[in-house]
Amino acid sequence: MQNHIALNTGATMPILGLGTNQITDEAEVIRVMKDAANLGYRMFDTASSYKNEDQIGKGIRELDLPREELFITTKIWNTAQRIGNIEGAFERSLERLGLDYVDLYLIHWPVPGCCLDTWHEMEKIYHSGRARAIGVSNFSQIQLTDLMDHSEVIPAVNQIEYHPLLNQDPLRQFCQKNGIAVQAHSPLARGAYLKKDVLTRIAEKHFRSVAQVGLRWLIQKGCSVIPKTAQLDRLLENSQIFDFELDDVEMATIDSLNENYHSSTLPEDLLG
Numbered sequence: 001m002q003n004h005i006a007l008n009t010g011a012t013m014p015i016l017g018l019g020t021n022q023i024t025d026e027a028e029v030i031r032v033m034k035d036a037a038n039l040g041y042r043m044f045d046t047a048s049s050y051k052n053e054d055q056i057g058k059g060i061r062e063l064d065l066p067r068e069e070l071f072i073t074t075k076i077w078n079t080a081q082r083i084g085n086i087e088g089a090f091e092r093s094l095e096r097l098g099l100d101y102v103d104l105y106l107i108h109w110p111v112p113g114c115c116l117d118t119w120h121e122m123e124k125i126y127h128s129g130r131a132r133a134i135g136v137s138n139f140s141q142i143q144l145t146d147l148m149d150h151s152e153v154i155p156a157v158n159q160i161e162y163h164p165l166l167n168q169d170p171l172r173q174f175c176q177k178n179g180i181a182v183q184a185h186s187p188l189a190r191g192a193y194l195k196k197d198v199l200t201r202i203a204e205k206h207f208r209s210v211a212q213v214g215l216r217w218l219i220q221k222g223c224s225v226i227p228k229t230a231q232l233d234r235l236l237e238n239s240q241i242f243d244f245e246l247d248d249v250e251m252a253t254i255d256s257l258n259e260n261y262h263s264s265t266l267p268e269d270l271l272g
């Protein structure tokens with residue numbers, strides 16, 4: 001199993017990264033980033049809406065790793081899309097992170113009526129070199145098709161909620177067929193499937209945890225995963241997913257657990 005996914009930009013993206021939503025305390029961010037980096041994590045997923053870009057920036061500097069070893073993702077929030085100042089929002093993110101480029105800049109949510117304008121501004125940012133790749137998050141097949149039909153740059157990534165209780169196979173296959181890498185957010189469904197009997201049995205057979213089985217199921221489908229944890233033992237557990245394999249029957253069993261369950265809710269400003 002390769003530890004990186006090839007992007008349509010020619011660059012690569014680590015398969016495993018750390019989700020950082022809700023880790024905002026500066027000392028905690030720095031501790032978690034150091035623990036993660038010591039275990040081999042090199043990708044950190046943030047967003048302007050997580051209110052931790054400043055802290056992540058401090059963490060990056062404290063890691064003291066060569067910049068090219070890191071893969072930093074951030075995202076543009078809905079309000080900035082509506083206002084239409086994409087360049088300004090992007091520059092503020094870079095400033096907070098203390099970086100002169102990010103590895104991946106994503107449209108956080110498909111705000112109705114804004115996606116194309118936002119994307120065209122992001123294409124300019126991509127061409128300027130300040131985002132090594134641009135992509136989207138929470139986009140459906142219809143929204144992706146519309147974007148691709150009306151723009152020059154194909155998104156490098158679609159970051160979507162994906163786990164055994166929310167099987168996204170049709171959207172994943174569409175993305176992969178079109179050269180768009182799939183990254184699973186909330187890959188543990190925020191804990192919602194960790195006590196399922198079927199998964200516990202599979203995990204016991206492999207001497208693994210249910211979390212590891214859920215993450216492994218995703219990476220065997222060619223996805224990148226960004227589980228969030230602030231705990232050292234779980235950082236280690238979530239990283240130990242490259243040295244065992246689920247067989248076809250186990251994969252199919254997990255495929256059948258879909259409940260269309262969303263652990264991550266639609267933002268308030270997209271409701272109604």
Ligand SMILES: NC(=O)c1ccc[n+]([C@@H]2O[C@H](COP(=O)([O-])OP(=O)(O)OC[C@H]3O[C@@H](n4cnc5c(N)ncnc54)[C@H](OP(=O)(O)O)[C@@H]3O)[C@@H](O)[C@H]2O)c1
Nearest residue numbers: 019020021045137185186187188189190211227228229230
């Ligand atoms: N693009 C989007 O719209 C979007 C939406 C949601 C999330 N995301 C990204 O995806 C990341 C991950 O998603 P998420 O934070 O929603 O949920 P998640 O990663 O599915 O689950 C995180 C929860 O599971 C716990 N946990 C982590 N590892 C565990 C393990 N091995 N065993 C048991 N429990 C474990 C964590 O608790 P502890 O911290 O206490 O360990 C936390 O409560 C986010 O941090 C964010 O970066 C993106």
